[in-house]
Amino acid sequence: MGSIVSQLMFFMKWLVKGFKPGNSRWREMGSSVHPLQLNTNPDNLSTAIIDMYAKCGSIDSALEVFDQIRDKAKKVDPWNAIIYGLAMHGKAEASLRIFADLLSRKIKPDSITLIGVLSACCHAGLVEEGKNHFRSMRVTYGLEPNLKHYRCMVDLLGRAGRLNEAEELVQNMPMEADAIIWGTLLAACKMYENIEVGERAARNLARVEPSDGPGRVMLSNLYADAGRWNDAFLVRRAMHNENLARSPGYSGVVSAAEPMAPTPPVRDHCQNSSATASNATVSSLEEHCVNAVSRAREKSVNNSTLAELVTVPKITAKVEDHAEGLEDCQSISSGGKKIAE
Template sequence: MGLIQKGFWSDGIWVFRDMRYFGVGPNEVTMVNVISAYLHCGGIKVDKMLHGLMLKIGVMDFVHVSTNLLHLYCLGGCLKDARMLFNVMPEKNVISWNVMLNGYSKAGLVDLAKDVFEQIVDKDVVSWGTIIDGYLQAARLNDAVEIYRDMLYTGLRPNDVMIVDFISTCGQMMSNFEGRQFHGVAVKMGFDLLDFIQATIIHFYAACGEVDLARLQFEVGNKDHVACWNALIAGLVRNRKIDEARNLFDQMPARDVFSWSSMISGYSQSEQPDLALELFHEMLAIGVKPNEITMVSVVSSIATLGTLKEGRWAHDYICKNSIPLNDNLSAALIDMYAKCASVNDALEVFNQIREKAVDVSPWNAIICGLAMHGHAQLSLHIFSDMLRQNIKPNSITFIGVLSACCHAGLVEAGEQHFQSMTKLYNVKPNIKHYGCMVDLFGRAGRLKEAEELIRSMPMEADIIIWGTLLAACRTHGNTEIGERAAENLARVEPSHGPSRVLLSNIYADAGKWDDAFLTRQAMQSRGLTRTTAYSGVV
């Protein structure tokens, strides 16, 4: 087994197979090394085979053998098998407990991990770090802090990895107070001098909107560390300080793909697609190869511009350069083709990746894209297929679904989907979902229900919702509700001239010429005008 000990994992496995072929029986040392080799080679499908072999040759009582097999089960996600093995192990050391603890933590089963953790008699720093990391990965910051305090009472102290994980999670959750506390710990223990922690601290402050503190941390940090530059640029982008981010970008002594990607993303998100694409081509010209993150921003910028030719070029570039087509990039391509009015291309991309997609984003892109172009039935069919795949919908999914119901005139189906948001999927409707429902009721002439829905909204109705109801009143000739809609629209936006024009038209359609005249006269006296090419709805 010398090959395995020297890191020649595959060669060691082949020697082990030859050894078995010639009838040479392995011992406990052999099995420890063989399982280690399979762990490094990712051969997790052999776990039960090895388990059977170890039972046959009688080496399961050796704690190092059973612990390695336990690790193999956990690595493969076979946690039930791992727990069964763990329960019957005649001897367990702290490594065995930590392996089982880590298996549950990595699978997101933090409560089961906590049960294991509490049974460990001699907890070491790995035990504490594993349960804390499990809570942090599950975004349960308060629980992680509580465990951290318990660890301190035992006399153990955190390492740099634990502190950077805490600060990183505080940034993700925008937990300003807790993040500052752990920044203080990092300073006291000298960890803030480490480059990767400096970058994490910059990212934390920027994520919490504390741009000045992020800049201060950058100024006292290592200017030769590109990750610190990237963290501040990304932070400035996040806080919509695009020009400041570009100034910093131009000052960088060296840039990597993340530097370029952050800046391109900033231009894309700030609705400056031309600058995003200009920077992207500059990046290519100096020989920096983009990654999937870069291409998401590039494709999104092309979608904003609606330039199908450039979109197809970008798609071809992704394929030719073997850039991984992850869920986010797939969703961006589908959205781009839909916004460029090429529904067939959008469907083609979706059909290529639908079996591999694990995130909801590609499904959202095709559902919303089809709804946008009036392919309501296909959009709803794909939504049903998504549910069968056990992919949980989010708020964006339901905007597409409700829009599809609007286009198809499916009022009852729309109501059912709207109600299912909270009842079945725990998705809280926002103002866009209410707007879809008002539009749905309005198109069907159910204006009273539309008005009642607006009154029941947990948020203030905006100009779009009142404008949608007002336009529906014009379509269906409902003067009474139209008057109230116009009054509320005027209250929300007093200078909104198109709404007064629309109300005047409602009066004229109903033959109420005096009211139409008075509405026009009031509009002129207030100096309200209808802007050229301005919609009567919004």
């Protein structure tokens, strides 16, 4: 046991120094701690190991640890870890079976337990069962639902297409809905092309999170899917005027020799010029299309005539000319590097 503790202490020193291990290293350390958790406190340490395995993708190992301490656990924490872990891995039936086993014992579920249960119902599409568990929080367990429980319910109803019911639930919440709840409802409206509820969700999302760019993008796409191009362009233009944009995704690589934190992409001069020119071209294209749609509405033309109006040969020529200029710029840049060498 002494060697296990020394390994754990050495590992903790690595973490303090900023070392970020990968999932394989976490699993290796978890395997080393197994004998320690079986001979000491079966609740706290086993909960951490179950949670670690689940988050590293080894849900079978998490189940193995839980089965070893199932009858020894006196607290609800290990049960919470495995119920939530199974739900996140899409194993809703196994998660709900373990919850049923928990109820048969003298261990009372808490609010975290119900988050795992509602997440399992959400992933499995069990709407009515999820609603029953949500109602039982107050009636059976004396628990008051918080924002996380309402998020699960809005997601559950939204995935099932019950958007009006989800909106009614949000409106009757005892606390104010946050950006995550309104964003979840808006995403469901995008999925089911419900503009009426989607517009209200987008307005509330902009109210609680004025700088939220992804929400505006979803609303614009919702309008576009419905053929409301003028509204879609107006949303995009408002985003441009308010300098709103979606946060770019980053990728990070951790090498064995040295951890590398993900960094935003760096553009050179040619790429910056390309982005500036492209933005100007897109703005011109949007303005042209908006004007075309307005003219079409004034003339009450049909869709075929509208398609003829929205023709942009000059804009296309600008894009092609810009692409040729970019190639020339890149060749000059590469030639300059060779001369420097």
